[in-house]
Amino acid sequence: MPLIDIRDLSVSIPTPDGDVHAVRSVSLEIERGEIHGVIGESGCGKTMTGMAVLGLVPKGARITAERFHFDGEDLREKAQSLRGRHIGLISQDPAAALNPVLSIARQMDDVIRAHRDLPRKARRAEAASLLAATGLPDPERVLKSYPHQLSGGMQQRVVIAQALATGADFLIADEPTTALDVSVGAQVLALLRRLVAERGLTVLMITHDMDVIAEACDRATVLYAGRSVETGPVEAVLNRPGHPYTRALLAALPDAAPHGARLAAIEGSIPPPRSAIAGCAFAPRCPQAMPVCAAEPPPERVRGTHRWLCHLPEDAA
Ligand SMILES: Nc1ncnc2c1ncn2[C@@H]1O[C@H](COP(=O)(O)OP(=O)(O)O)[C@@H](O)[C@H]1O
Numbered sequence: 157m158p159l160i161d162i163r164d165l166s167v168s169i170p171t172p173d174g175d176v177h178a179v180r181s182v183s184l185e186i187e188r189g190e191i192h193g194v195i196g197e198s199g200c201g202k203t204m205t206g207m208a209v210l211g212l213v214p215k216g217a218r219i220t221a222e223r224f225h226f227d228g229e230d231l232r233e234k235a236q237s238l239r240g241r242h243i244g245l246i247s248q249d250p251a252a253a254l255n256p257v258l259s260i261a262r263q264m265d266d267v268i269r270a271h272r273d274l275p276r277k278a279r280r281a282e283a284a285s286l287l288a289a290t291g292l293p294d295p296e297r298v299l300k301s302y303p304h305q306l307s308g309g310m311q312q313r314v315v316i317a318q319a320l321a322t323g324a325d326f327l328i329a330d331e332p333t334t335a336l337d338v339s340v341g342a343q344v345l346a347l348l349r350r351l352v353a354e355r356g357l358t359v360l361m362i363t364h365d366m367d368v369i370a371e372a373c374d375r376a377t378v379l380y381a382g383r384s385v386e387t388g389p390v391e392a393v394l395n396r397p398g399h400p401y402t403r404a405l406l407a408a409l410p411d412a413a414p415h416g417a418r419l420a421a422i423e424g425s426i427p428p429p430r431s432a433i434a435g436c437a438f439a440p441r442c443p444q445a446m447p448v449c450a451a452e453p454p455p456e457r458v459r460g461t462h463r464w465l466c467h468l469p470e471d472a473a
């Protein structure tokens with residue numbers, strides 16, 4: 157049984173101008189011990205998918221799904237209680253995740269105290285040990301610091317240590333390196349890989365950067381306009397992509413393009429989130445679109461554990 161088992165998830169947010177279909181149909185299976193990348197342009201529903209798993213959708217949002225399970229439990233009922241106990245969040249902006257007026261020692265202690273019944277000295281030792289586990293060289297100094305005294309990369313390590321302190325074994329990392337320098341971001345990815353190997357964690361890695369998929373992930377799912385359109389092992393998705401959107405993402409990757417600014421290079425834009433979509437959402441931008449594409453939902457194409465949705469026959473990919 158996969159740790160995360162999501163089938164046909166949708167999240168709609170009512171607004172005065174009509175429903176925003178933030179997530180239209182996402183299916184996602186994440187096995188224990190893998191780093192599963194979720195990639196797509198801005199606005200494709202990556203963050204909202206993660207927020208739904210965390211039980212943090214906006215007030216009034218409607219969630220529907222055929223299956224929406226974490227470790228066999230229905231997330232529609234259990235997300236609130238699983239968050240912070242089994243599921244942790246690492247967000248894009250570590251500075252915003254930390255309280256600017258409290259020392260790291262106090263913030264680590266608040267988390268450890270909430271989850272573990274330990275005397276004060278043992279909690280302090282645990283805090284130092286968790287900070288050391290994230291590769292921070294001088295945990296005692298970090299504990300005495302305030303967030304602004306730490307670099308972005310150090311802050312992100314503190315956020316990761318806090319997530320570990322809750323005992324969470326599943327982490328949702330939402331663009332965890334976007335706010336960091338390329339080399340510091342690479343170190344944070346290496347840290348997550350090490351923690352997965354050493355502690356048996358499972359990670360949902362949200363990104364708009366194919367390099368992050370290639371560097372850090374075992375499997376990947378591509379989202380387009382709120383739908384999962386392709387999923388599979390990273391080598392298959394990168395080397396033999398099935399969906400024309402995935403191919404366009406990869407083609408938009410000239411080696412010289414600035415890191416992180418790349419997905420903008422596909423011509424056209426994603427459909428507005430309030431519109432209804434009849435056939436394939438990518439049809440207006442797809443170089444291989446056929447008349448059927450705009451009218452009929454595309455069928456699933458399967459190559460082992462590599463799957464995608466497209467009207468093109470499997471051998472065309
Ligand atoms: N609170 C909200 N109210 C209305 N629309 C929202 C809200 N949050 C996100 N959206 C919309 O939902 C869509 C998906 O957003 P998001 O999941 O943040 O995309 P991504 O993380 O892939 O960039 C976007 O069109 C976004 O504008």
Ligand code: SF4
Binds near residue numbers: 399
């Ligand atoms: S279904 Fe048609 S429009 Fe959509 S990706 Fe496939 S070929 Fe392109």
Ligand SMILES: [Mg+2]
Binds near residue numbers: 202203204
């Ligand atoms: Mg996002």
